[in-house]
Amino acid sequence: MKDNKITTRAEDYSQWYLDVIEAADLADYGPVKGTMVIKPTGYAIWENIQKNLDKMFKKVGVQNAYFPLFFPESFLKREAEHVEGFAPEVAMVTHAGGKKLEEPLVLRPTSETVIYNSYSKWIQSYRDLPLLINQWANVVRWEMRTRLFLRTSEFLWQEGHTAHATREDAENFQKKISDIYKSFAEDYLAVPVIAGRKSESEKFAGAQKTYTMEAMMQDGKALQYGTTHLLDQKFSESFDMKFLDQDGSEKYVWSTSWGVSTRLIGGIIMAHSDDKGLVLPPKIAPLQVVIVPLWNNDEEKTAVLAEANRIFDELCGADISVKLDDRDLRPGPRFFEWEKKGVPIRIEIGPRDLGNSSVVVVRRDTGEKENVPMVELSGIIEKKLETMQKEIFERALKSREEKTYSVDSWEEFEKIFQGDGGFVKAHWCGDAKCEAEIAEKTKATIRCIPFDQEKEKGKCILCGGESSERVVFAKSY
């Protein structure tokens, strides 16, 4: 931030993003390049994400556990595609307890290998399946170009790892989690996502099939918002994850893995915020309402604070997360602070309001001000929070739709990505070479092959080859 002012989106979108984080006091860089300190305000958002997602996981039978941070380098090498995908960004422990280790240890970039090592011991028979486990943990991926929340050398996430007796059961579970991710993103984070399948070259290192949720940020770029993988059975073979089936034969299990990370927070920021700072959907805002009492003298102060405290208690009683900002500061700086921190609703109460038995309620997202009678205030605030949640989602959806194009000519395709970008639905022949050439020419990649779309015959946007459905292209974070 320059002069304590947030750079506008029009001026410099990247700088705007960092300024919003700084102004809202969400995070800071750590001492080692690429590491992040998540400050209390930012971490409280993560706690809300954890709390709600965790409930959704448990509802479908997932249990939490915890697996070690480090494992032998040889684990990673057991599955060829997996090591190829992760080796370049791995961090290694070579010394510990004052000695050089016999074998270097890998800090988990993801935990398939160390978890499968346990599963192979735990799973004996079909009665042990499905095994549905999740862990909330930190992971380490040595990234060259980092950006707070979106890409950091260490980040927090959840990683689910399940084992199933049949491919069908594994696929069904993969889809179930994919649905949970989508509804969590849309209902809680108010971020609309397109769910679909990844192309071969974009899928997880070692997966047969990757599903993804792709969100659009305000600059038209895509943000991958969570992925679920059906893993290749080569994993089960490498880690000897076998079970005795009902028919008496030994079989390899089918496994899935799935995760979302602190990157979700980056996505909330970029999807909803404006040039005044952070905008948070009420369901995920750690603080939903701030009460700002106003006064000119001590007498007024006493009367106004008494009423402000009463309102505070009423809202607390209605399970609304609320703060009373009774600092001896002028209104301006107080309004400004909560605005940039993204508190959904501000309630102003001054001496005149006492006489009218009303307060002024201001929405953070639209700036709309309304005089609201004090009677049944908490009910009105609850409704307003609900409305805001819905409208913030609708606004994001409208913004995505305005920047989503169905394109059939290469000229138009190129033009969009030379301009403001967005999501482009186009035909693709299915060939990885075309995919790579398109990426090279436009920097746009295939974000996903959407689930919810009609089959439609067409010609590949680049080579003109046969295609039976559109895929979504976009530049991405």
Next chain:
Amino acid sequence: MKDNKITTRAEDYSQWYLDVIEAADLADYGPVKGTMVIKPTGYAIWENIQKNLDKMFKKVGVQNAYFPLFFPESFLKREAEHVEGFAPEVAMVTHAGGKKLEEPLVLRPTSETVIYNSYSKWIQSYRDLPLLINQWANVVRWEMRTRLFLRTSEFLWQEGHTAHATREDAENFQKKISDIYKSFAEDYLAVPVIAGRKSESEKFAGAQKTYTMEAMMQDGKALQYGTTHLLDQKFSESFDMKFLDQDGSEKYVWSTSWGVSTRLIGGIIMAHSDDKGLVLPPKIAPLQVVIVPLWNNDEEKTAVLAEANRIFDELCGADISVKLDDRDLRPGPRFFEWEKKGVPIRIEIGPRDLGNSSVVVVRRDTGEKENVPMVELSGIIEKKLETMQKEIFERALKSREEKTYSVDSWEEFEKIFQGDGGFVKAHWCGDAKCEAEIAEKTKATIRCIPFDQEKEKGKCILCGGESSERVVFAKSY
């Protein structure tokens, strides 16, 4: 476990501890020596610990945040005592992203240094104080002799780090957290603890003063159950944690740090369990009640299951954590399974019970069986859980008192530690040399100088020097 049987405490206490963990399916070793996999049943206990402690921290104004896992080796070296204490057990990252790092990175054994590095930027004026932050995280300490939950190379914990304007404020806060730890251990974990101050040689590396909670295990050994530290101002100086005070002068902040870890789980196991397996206090048990329906034929099965399901719903409605074990197995194996897993209450319901409108309720801790009328069952169960919680605590307290001795002669002192051990309250001159010699001769160390005791003149148990209060000696984990 040999032949699926738990070793008794009398036979081999250490093996009994490991067998209880295995029988209750709480944890397993990881692939790297000294690392631990916390299995779902064990992790659910940790989740209960987190949930309740977190609430208590937040009540006194503590906010959660997250700081990086690794920091430059040079950080550790800035405070001389701190590095001396932690250097021997540090794990180092030397390579990342395919390259050798310019400076090796330390995996946090504790986070004072990396957190103070942030605080020095965040704290400007007295208005920024107190700063009360906690993080739930994994830490790494390369231990030679490891034991599940009690000592592992990586473990989970919470570490609180606060900054204050005055020494008095910091000390008060240290005491406040110490009180929280004590009441959490006693009210939730049902583990009585002696709270007190550590001697100079036992305190945290870099602290002026360490408070501790010491619990006694069934073998008479002490387990350190949580510590709080008032840190030396050398830390503030090394990390330049200064603030502009109200009087316009620059001052160094006073800081505290405090933590409890997954070791708490080891303590619960060792304090309460018996030769049949795990015993859990109801407030911390992930599963409080198991319903085991019994039947001889299909007709009975239908009738019994209908009633069992009704009871299940009733208990769920009363916010009791309950499971219905309707597996087609004989009663014995089902009873045995939940017994070794430490579920506090078992409800048996068979065909005869239907006619009597009663069920059999069995307490895990005492084995006591009672016929209970089905009317208002949930109320009765709730009371029983409360009673159990209280009695489990009282039993642990009684066991501690029976093994706590006030001793004034060296012969008696030595004899106790050659025998069954326990807590020995004895006088000590305050000299670290005596302390070391006592430890060498008896393996007993000073666990703490208790808060709640009368001053009393006496003579050092070893050298006969003057003393004004007793200290607690014990062998420890």
